[in-house]
Amino acid sequence: MMSRTHPLLVAFAGLTFIFLIGPLIIIIGTALSDTTFLTFPPQGLSLRWFENIFEISAFRTTMVTSFMLAVGGTALSLLIGVPAAYAMARYRVELPKFLPNVFVLPILVPEIVLGFSLMKSVATGLGFPIFTSLLIGHALLVLPYCVRVVGASLNSFDFSIEEAAVSLGCPRWKSFFTVVLPNVRAGVIAAFILAFITSINDVSISIFLTGPGISTLPIQLLAHMEQFFDPTIAAVSVLLMGVTVAVMAVVEWTLGLTFLTK
16 A cells, blocks of 8 residues: 655645745746846846847856856866876875865865965966966866765775776776776766856856956856846846756766766
């Protein structure tokens, strides 16, 4: 005999779903409003505010910059994080116990403090260009996610498989790419998604490292809000949500998301 779900549990699950999805519905409805101010429910439906995003040159420029920083920063953090996670998982006995905590520092330190420190040391102290400083800042921000997520996959990997490949004549560097990396693909792709989303939506680090002529989409959105309070703000927010969904869709289409549950 099948047990029935308690009505209170169903009601609680429904309220939780509304709590999570409600703000998204409000933002989408506000972005489609035909009024010149933020309002919900929308008074008329229009796509004019989405068109307004691409009519403003600052939004177009910062959109490209944010995408480049998200891809570049995530790639750079993976280039550092994957070998670091491999070393900590493969040689956990020989390496110092405190080493894994070092890679978590960027998320333990408040982002405002980290952004100010990067401005003083990288942008001002070393005199790096603005885009380079932003790239370093975004890579440092998402590095802990890459190390932790990939490290979790490597901790469950049986390194005796790699040793077997080496004993059969495969070079160790080649065994990493042909044996280890394919087996932790789920962790690498999950780390990429998490890092990309974190980077493209970052404000706290970027606000300290932007400068004349170079900014990011979230920072430009804040600047737009200081002068205008129209539904363009909501339209940009919907666009950022769309980018996140698109990244997930591309991963599902190219590699399939079923591997994340294996």
